[in-house]
Amino acid sequence: xxxxxxxxxxxxxxxxxxxxxxxxxxxxxxxxxxxxxxxxxxxxxxxxxxxxxxxxxxxxxxxxxxxxxxxxxxxxxxxxxxxxxxxxxxxxxxxxxxxxxxxxxxxxxxxxxxxxxxxxxxxxxxxxxxxxxxxxxxxxxxxxxxxxxxxxxxxxxxxxxxxxxxxxxxxxxxxxxxxxxxxxxxxxxxxxxxxxxxxxxxxxxxxxxxxxxxxxxxxxxxxxxxxxxxxx
Amino acid sequence: xxxxxxxxxxxxxxxxxxxxxxxxxxxxxxxxxxxxxxxxxxxxxxxxxxxxxxxxxxxxxxxxxxxxxxxxxxxxxxxxxxxxxxxxxxxxxxxxxxxxxxxxxxxxxxxxxxxxxxxxxxxxxxxxxxxxxxxxxxxxxxxxxxxxxxxxxxxxxxxxxxxxxxxxxxxxxxxxxxxxxxxxxxxxxxxxxxxxxxxxxxxxxxxxxxxxxxxxxxxxxxxxxxxxxxxxxxxxxxxxxxxxxxxx
Numbered sequence: 001x002x003x004x005x006x007x008x009x010x011x012x013x014x015x016x017x018x019x020x021x022x023x024x025x026x027x028x029x030x031x032x033x034x035x036x037x038x039x040x041x042x043x044x045x046x047x048x049x050x051x052x053x054x055x056x057x058x059x060x061x062x063x064x065x066x067x068x069x070x071x072x073x074x075x076x077x078x079x080x081x082x083x084x085x086x087x088x089x090x091x092x093x094x095x096x097x098x099x100x101x102x103x104x105x106x107x108x109x110x111x112x113x114x115x116x117x118x119x120x121x122x123x124x125x126x127x128x129x130x131x132x133x134x135x136x137x138x139x140x141x142x143x144x145x146x147x148x149x150x151x152x153x154x155x156x157x158x159x160x161x162x163x164x165x166x167x168x169x170x171x172x173x174x175x176x177x178x179x180x181x182x183x184x185x186x187x188x189x190x191x192x193x194x195x196x197x198x199x200x201x202x203x204x205x206x207x208x209x210x211x212x213x214x215x216x217x218x219x220x221x222x223x224x225x226x227x228x229x230x231x232x
Numbered sequence: 233x234x235x236x237x238x239x240x241x242x243x244x245x246x247x248x249x250x251x252x253x254x255x256x257x258x259x260x261x262x263x264x265x266x267x268x269x270x271x272x273x274x275x276x277x278x279x280x281x282x283x284x285x286x287x288x289x290x291x292x293x294x295x296x297x298x299x300x301x302x303x304x305x306x307x308x309x310x311x312x313x314x315x316x317x318x319x320x321x322x323x324x325x326x327x328x329x330x331x332x333x334x335x336x337x338x339x340x341x342x343x344x345x346x347x348x349x350x351x352x353x354x355x356x357x358x359x360x361x362x363x364x365x366x367x368x369x370x371x372x373x374x375x376x377x378x379x380x381x382x383x384x385x386x387x388x389x390x391x392x393x394x395x396x397x398x399x400x401x402x403x404x405x406x407x408x409x410x411x412x413x414x415x416x417x418x419x420x421x422x423x424x425x426x427x428x429x430x431x432x433x434x435x436x437x438x439x440x441x442x443x444x445x446x447x448x449x450x451x452x453x454x455x456x457x458x459x460x461x462x463x464x465x466x467x468x469x470x471x472x473x474x475x476x477x478x479x480x
Contacts, residue, residue, distance in 0.1 A: 050342045054480050068479065074344040082335020088271035100263040101343040103256065127274070143339070 002061075003028040003151060003182040004049065009058035011044050011206075018044045020206040021058070026199060028150075031173075031183040033197035033214070035190070035225065041206040042186035043081070046155050049184065050078045063150060074102060077149030079157050083140035087129040091120050091139055094128060095146055102147040114142040118168050134162035141169050145176075152176060154185040158192055170196075190222035204231050260345045264353025269360060271330065278326040279361055286319035286369050290376055300378035308379050309440030313432055315373075316366055317399065321421045323361050324403035327354050328411040337411070337478075347475035355397075355404040355470075362396045381443050388442045394459040395435035398466065402427050405470040408477050434459045 004026040011019040019041045026032050036042050047053040048060055051067045065072045078084070085094050095111035104110050115121045118138040128136060137160075144152070157169055173196055176183060187193040194200070194214055202210040202225055210229040217224050272278055293311050297304045331337035340350055374381050381388060406423050410416040434455040441448055448456075 047338075050338075052338050052341055052479065070344045070346065073342060076342065078339065078342045080335055080338055082338065084336055084339030085334055086267065086271060086336060087333060088274040089267065093267075093270070097263060097267050098339070098343065101260055101340070101345050103260075103344065 001028045002026070003030070003063060004184065005061040006045075006049075007059050007061075009045070009048065009055040009060060011041075011048065011053070012056045018206050019048075019055070022203070022206070022208045023058075024201060024208060024211045026182060026184065028182055029177075029180040030199050031177055031197045032185065032199040032201055033190075033193040034184055034186040034201050034203065035193070036186075036203035037231065039205075040203040042203055043155055044206075045203070046080075046153050046184065046186055050076060050080075050153050074147070075150040077144040077147065077152045079140060079144040079152070079154045081155055083136050084143060085128050085136060085139050088127065090125050090127055091115055091131070091135075092124040094139060095142060098143050099146060104147060110146055114146045117172075118142045119164070133160075134165050137161050137165040138168050141165065141172065145172055150181055152181060152183045152185075154183065154187075156187050157185060158187060158189050190225075194218050194222055200225065202226075202229050204229075257346075257349060261349045261353040261356065264340070264345070264350055265356040265360070268327070268330075268354060268357035272357070272361060278323045279365065282319045282322040282361075283365050283368060285322060286315050286365060287372055289315045289318060290369060290372055294376035297377070299376065304377050305379065305444050306440070308373075308377055308443045309436045309438070311377070312369075312373055312439055312443075313395065313435050315369065316362070316396070317425065317428065317432065318421075319365060319369075320362050320396075320399050320403060321424070323358055323365070324400070324407050324424070325417055325420050327358050327404055327407040329407070329416065332411065341478055347478050348471040350478070351404060351408065351470060351474040354407075355400050358404055359397055359400045362400060363392065366392050366396065379443050380445075383445045384442045387448070388439065391435055391438045391442065391459070394456070394463060395431050397463045398431035398459060399424075399428055401463065401466045401470050402431075405466075405474060405477065408474060430458060430462050434462070 002025050006025070007023050009019055009022045010017060022041075022045060034042050034045065044053070048055050049062065049067060051073055060067045062072045063075055086097070089097065092108070092111050092115060095114055096107045099107035099110045112121065112124065115124050118141060120135060120138055120142070123131070123135065128139065131139070158166060161169065173183065177196065183196075185193060185197070197214045200210065200212060200214050200218065201208060210225060293315070297307075328337065331340065341347070370381055373379070403420070403424050406420050410419045410423070413419050437452065438448065438455050441452060
């Protein structure tokens with residue numbers, strides 16, 4: 001069953017095409033490592049999938065519906081470059097807010113459960129502006145996962161995480177894989193991404209240069225993909 | 233028989249679902265408003281700036297006129313609403329700009345709430361903040377200009393509510409529109425002030441009459457109708473276009 005279908009997507013910033021006729025599908029339960037150099041178009045594609053931006057041309061279908069449909073957004077968890085957390089709110093207030101926005105039945109209970117899972121239960125009432133960087137990152141991870149999304153969109157999720165946040169995220173991602181959730185993850189950390197991924201897509205200057213299953217040779221030599229399909 | 237039965241079965245849940253959907257719509261809009269108000273209560277950055285700016289302008293204008301004179305009574309409504317319009321820009325500018333910190337706006341847009349809910353939540357929070365600032369300014373205005381504004385406070389408060397909602401709706405929409413501009417502090421008032429001229433005309437006229445204790449005759453009720461019409465039309469218009477403004 002198809003989780004994500006991208007058909008002939010173009011995206012322009014002014015006259016510059018950030019994405020050029022990108023098309024691929026991804027099955028439910030798959031984990032796609034979205035690879036490419038800086039400026040290749042990975043974040044642009046993830047923003048379109050998250051409903052944050054509309055394609056100039058082409059169409060995107062997520063879980064059988066439009067990316068901006070309310071029901072689609074309810075099933076997507078986003079972890080972007082920014083942590084998406086309010087500095088002036090406490091940890092529990094932040095998670096409770098997002099639990100309410102996602103229409104969860106018991107926002108406070110859900111928020112406390114996720115604070116517990118991410119090791120932040122002791123500072124649940126502390127304001128985020130007083131948190132360390134690592135604590136903020138774990139809270140951002142909790143925010144992205146708290147509504148049990150069917151599709152996870154992660155934009156360079158391991159970048160700038162501390163060891164504890166990496167451990168939390170890896171555990172949650174492994175759980176998500178086991179539970180059959182679909183994951184799309186853009187990253188520069190090839191080895192970590194390829195170990196988790198079932199599928200790989202490489203974007204070069206807005207074009208899809210490679211799309212296929214992750215193979216053993218990619219795992220043995222993470223730079224193999226760039227050598228064979230990357231820009232000259 | 234079968235057709236009629238099937239209609240009954242499908243219509244009942246639909247009828248019951250409509251109020252539930254409306255309640256859900258408002259609940260999420262209130263969640264956004266409560267978040268904005270809580271953040272502002274803790275940081276106080278917009279309220280402090282806006283209130284102190286309003287009080288300073290009230291003080292400076294008072295130096296230019298003779299308190300209690302006929303001239304002041306004639307222009308009191310205008311002075312008051314110009315101060316409110318200037319002060320509102322500081323609140324409205326921050327409305328969507330505060331969401332840029334940590335990319336929170338992206339998380340709101342990617343959540344299942346509609347752009348209309350987000351907009352209404354933000355507008356409600358801005359409205360509350362502006363009404364509070366306006367109510368705090370009124371006693372100071374009375375002292376500096378020697379006017380008895382509380383004579384017909386009920387009606388004056390109604391004018392404040394109608395005028396402030398008009399300011400808020402337009403200001404919140406343009407706050408969303410200018411959020412990614414570098415010169416948004418300049419752009420927002422430049423775009424908003426020409427559009428709120430009808431609101432200012434209505435509120436200035438009505439406030440002047442109420443502050444001076446004059447009756448609002450049949451001809452001046454037109455201003456109330458203008459304010460209500462402006463508020464309704466621009467609320468509907470803003471709710472309709474905000475999705476395009478935020479997502480494109």
